[in-house]
Amino acid sequence: MLVRKVLLRGASASRLLISNKSPPASLIPLASGCTRFFSSSTQSEGPNDGFVAGQEGGDEQPAATITVDRSGLYHPPELSHEPTMESELTKHLKGIIKFRGGPISVAEYMEEVLTNPKFGFYINRDVFGSEGDFITSPEVSQMFGEMIGVWVMCLWEQMGQPKKVNLVELGPGRGTLMADLLRGTAKFKSFTDSMHIHMVECSPVLQKLQHQNLKCEKVCNADENGEKNSVTSITGSPVTWYSSLEQVPSGSPTIILAHEFYDALPIHQFQRSSRGWSEKMVDVGEDSKLRFVLSPQPTPATLYLMKRCKWATEKEVESLKQIEICPKAIDLTHSIAQRISSDGGGALIIDYGLNGVVSDSLQAIRKHKFVSILDDPGSADLSAYVDFPSLKHTAEEASDNVAVHGPLTQSQLLGLLGINFRVEALLENCTDEQADSLRTGYWRLVGEGEAPFWEGPDELAPVGMGTRYLAMAIVNKKQGAPVPFQ
Numbered sequence: 219m220l221v222r223k224v225l226l227r228g229a230s231a232s233r234l235l236i237s238n239k240s241p242p243a244s245l246i247p248l249a250s251g252c253t254r255f256f257s258s259s260t261q262s263e264g265p266n267d268g269f270v271a272g273q274e275g276g277d278e279q280p281a282a283t284i285t286v287d288r289s290g291l292y293h294p295p296e297l298s299h300e301p302t303m304e305s306e307l308t309k310h311l312k313g314i315i316k317f318r319g320g321p322i323s324v325a326e327y328m329e330e331v332l333t334n335p336k337f338g339f340y341i342n343r344d345v346f347g348s349e350g351d352f353i354t355s356p357e358v359s360q361m362f363g364e365m366i367g368v369w370v371m372c373l374w375e376q377m378g379q380p381k382k383v384n385l386v387e388l389g390p391g392r393g394t395l396m397a398d399l400l401r402g403t404a405k406f407k408s409f410t411d412s413m414h415i416h417m418v419e420c421s422p423v424l425q426k427l428q429h430q431n432l433k434c435e436k437v438c439n440a441d442e443n444g445e446k447n448s449v450t451s452i453t454g455s456p457v458t459w460y461s462s463l464e465q466v467p468s469g470s471p472t473i474i475l476a477h478e479f480y481d482a483l484p485i486h487q488f489q490r491s492s493r494g495w496s497e498k499m500v501d502v503g504e505d506s507k508l509r510f511v512l513s514p515q516p517t518p519a520t521l522y523l524m525k526r527c528k529w530a531t532e533k534e535v536e537s538l539k540q541i542e543i544c545p546k547a548i549d550l551t552h553s554i555a556q557r558i559s560s561d562g563g564g565a566l567i568i569d570y571g572l573n574g575v576v577s578d579s580l581q582a583i584r585k586h587k588f589v590s591i592l593d594d595p596g597s598a599d600l601s602a603y604v605d606f607p608s609l610k611h612t613a614e615e616a617s618d619n620v621a622v623h624g625p626l627t628q629s630q631l632l633g634l635l636g637i638n639f640r641v642e643a644l645l646e647n648c649t650d651e652q653a654d655s656l657r658t659g660y661w662r663l664v665g666e667g668e669a670p671f672w673e674g675p676d677e678l679a680p681v682g683m684g685t686r687y688l689a690m691a692i693v694n695k696k697q698g699a700p701v702p703f704q
């Protein structure tokens with residue numbers, strides 16, 4: 219009942235029709251391969267160069283005979299012909315490799331590139347939208363955040379409408395999803411009054427942007443010695459920021475949202491070699507450039523690889539020459555499941571990924587174009603497919619009190635939550651330009667491939683993210699299966 223009201227609410231309350239701060243989706247340049255999602259079905263389309271040359275048996279994969287070459291580390295060329303424009307982050311990475319006395323894992327490289335507290339890709343700027351490096355669903359259309367709002371409200375009802383709920387968002391970007399969720403549900407006072415919002419964000423710049431987009435004000439908190447807290451003027455709910463989930467207070471029923479958060483978590487890459495599985499590492503070559511090498515010894519991440527292989531069938535693993543694993547995703551899912559087990563509630567994870575082992579998906583995107591993973595680190599986004607079965611197994615092993623549902627495709631999730639009704643309600647009261655933007659946004663959220671209705675230039679044709687993105691829910695069993703995973 220509540221849900222129907224959210225979907226059919228007049229268009230006047232919408233972000234698009236009031237403020238239109240982000241450019242209409244139809245105006246965002248979108249060449250194929252210029253968003254964070256692909257338009258073709260192969261896993262690895264981004265350039266993957268920088269690997270130390272060497273082939274085994276005509277195989278296209280870099281060969282197993284590669285060994286770690288440290289000569290460049292101890293005897294750097296006296297006169298380098300490298301441009302002196304090397305970024306601070308590149309110097310920092312080379313410094314780590316030098317002082318470590320050997321290469322670092324792809325995961326360590328990825329973590330430094332994305333979240334190094336001084337130079338990380340996410341740390342100092344707004345990377346989203348047409349002016350940034352890539353675009354995400356909440357930025358495509360207000361309807362995305364509104365539909366997630368429907369999901370949260372349904373779960374809150376299933377939880378028995380508790381008076382206090384911790385609503386946690388992991389990696390909120392610009393804060394657009396949360397702002398649209400709150401605008402969409404603002405009329406339901408008992409719901410919004412119960413929400414305590416917790417934003418988990420490592421970037422100070424993005425924290426500030428989220429503060430602005432949630433229209434936060436500082437108010438005095440009478441309970442805590444007059445300390446000032448942030449409150450969003452969209453619903454009056456308190457909002458607090460943290461840099462990790464561990465810092466978010468527990469003890470109250472919790473709903474956790476993670477949209478395009480897991481794909482930014484650092485992955486390890488393993489490659490089949492004559493020695494078995496060898497970890498791919500990042501080293502500095504004799505030419506002083508970063509390059510990939512294979513570890514000659516087993517690495518600590520091998521333990522996670524063994525765990526991952528146990529969750530897969532032999533046939534699935536046999537067919538692969540590379541495997542990606544994400545220990546941080548496994549650890550995070552473990553904490554999410556334990557929190558939901560003890561506090562009640564649930565989590566919704568939406569990301570691009572696979573319902574199977576991920577082989578070779580790491581990609582770098584700068585200004586809406588694929589670039590080499592090792593090229594000018596920190597200036598491009600790095601992301602990898604999310605391995606959904608490993609999240610499912612982790613959650614199920616973490617606690618008997620939680621159940622895992624899905625994954626569904628994004629198209630199924632949004633369709634079942636009622637996005638068709640919402641788009642129709644919005645189309646009833648808008649200008650022609652806004653209608654175009656709504657249709658384009660709708661297609662990009664739920665469609666597959668290029669939009670059939672598109673009449674503009676080919677390079678701007680909206681490409682659907684509906685099947686490339688998957689949604690999985692982890693919920694406390696006492697609430698039953700969440701909408702729309704029943």
Ligand code: SAH
Nearest residue numbers: 340354389390391418419420421477478482
């Ligand atoms: N959910 C947003 C943004 C996705 S990009 C959207 O869909 O538009 C990833 C987000 O996670 C960014 O806000 C980034 O700063 C944040 N992030 C990445 N790694 C993080 C980490 N280890 N801890 C906290 N936040 C992180």
